[in-house]
Amino acid sequence: MKLLFFISSLSSGGAERVTVTLANYWAAKGTDVVIVTVTGEDLDFYPLHPAVRRIGLALDGVSRGSLEGIANNYRRVVALRAILVKERPSIAIALMPAANVLLVLASMGMGIPTIGSERVHPPCMPLGRLWESARRLCYGRLRAIVAQTELSANWLAENSTAERDRITVIPNPVTLPLLASRPSLVLAECKRDMGYKRILLAVGRLDRQKGFDRLIDGFAQLADQQPEWGLVILGEGEQRSALEAQCRANGVEARVCLPGSVGNVGECYDAADLYVMTSRFEGFPNTLLEALAHGLPSVAVDCETGPSEILRHEVDGLLVPQDDSAALVGALERLMMDDELRKSFGKRAVEARQRFAVERVARMWEKLFSNV
Structure with a gap:
């Protein structure tokens, strides 16, 4: 054939x-x-x-x-x-x-x-x-x-x-290990250089579809309560300047890292502590699937298609309603504060390797x- x-x-x-x-x-x-x-x-x-x-x-x-x-x-x-x-x-x-x-x-x-x-x-x-x-x-x-x-x-x-x-x-x-290429980012070094103990990770193009604007707003509400956590958004796109300005306006520019597109995203999943997907719409989001396959507990906005076919609510992560900022902040806060729940979700998340x-x-x- x-x-x-x-x-x-x-x-x-x-x-x-x-x-x-x-x-x-x-x-x-x-x-x-x-x-x-x-x-x-x-x-x-x-x-x-x-x-x-x-x-x-x-x-x-x-x-x-x-x-x-x-x-x-x-x-x-x-x-x-x-x-x-x-x-x-x-x-x-x-x-x-x-x-x-x-x-x-x-x-x-x-x-x-x-x-x-x-x-x-x-x-x-x-x-x-x-x-x-x-x-x-x-x-x-x-x-x-x-x-x-x-x-x-x-x-x-x-x-x-x-x-x-x-x-x-x-x-x-999904197949592991993920294909790797340059450029590379050592997330552990990013964590050390910026003084983070925990990393909240997001991956995707910097455009309106991915909803990183509402992610930054939500993270800003939690920043003072969660001083050990930093947010890293991997990806590039036309909204970079707007997102950087939003970080400054929210006073979290020192807590949010936008390093651009990287070729070793699999290593970044391994080094992160929690994954978040805030898309306004999707098909079947690879990044959420990959994060789970790496054993990364996740929070995902339940947009019309995709997340609910991948993430099992209260099994390997949390689904939150579309356009509900309070629910997003609540889900992130719940997992940021609960090490055992993150571990429990992470153990089940790796089942995505067989499921997909x-x-x-x-x-x-x-x-x-x-x-x-």
Whole structure:
């Protein structure tokens, strides 16, 4: 079997990590795997198995209008089709809406089974009128679609030409140790240099979706009561300046560290004491899954999809309602103050390694391959 993955890039995102994890798993088992991206290879963040073949189209870039956007996407379709003709994969898999649509257009008339994959609950991230229309029309031409939750699967069936029996729910996998790359951060040194005894850790892009603004507000309410704790937020994004200003306004700039994106996030999970996820929306958040797999007790905002499928309330962490700042502060305070409860949750958290093991998730994908 030859598998071809198509995705926008292999930068430091959740869909990218899933792509690399699955590709590396199958490549290690002798499957012929090729990954194609719209970008070149210069943005690659995660290390690939030596047997994975890599093709970067280097056709990314921002379009300055609708006509230029159509022209750019036409070039991407032509380039992808040429690769499909050359590679003739047994199955082609796309991840994220734009890639799903481009794969449909590039593979038309070729007879190659195609699988699309959504990585965020669709209504939470509107695509704009043109791409929404393209998704609605093109998804019916995919042989199968992978959603991460039942709610997302039902939405896709109601809002596209895809039939519900072609939409399969498959969670994200986790594999340990996590793939490591540079830059590296020694969280223990961060703890020592800033005078922390305990670390509250968060990971994600610095954008509105991840809700770090409400995390900083919540931490500021606890800072005086919890002098041993510091907050570390790993990630980069357009909200950095706003979040730094928010820390200063709350008087916690010395207690909050924003070191940017790091390649050794697994070591950071191991060095932290508590994990927190405050996203306004998600698909199936890898960071929460990874934190639990490292035995890190967690607090997560129960956004519409994702957290409740991963974290077991009062078993390995605490779920708090969306847009309830008091509940978030209360959950964080409860775990910050209770060493034994953190230990108890951490012992159960590692069960995520089996619940979402890459071998188990890969078998779900392989069953889908057989069906298509």
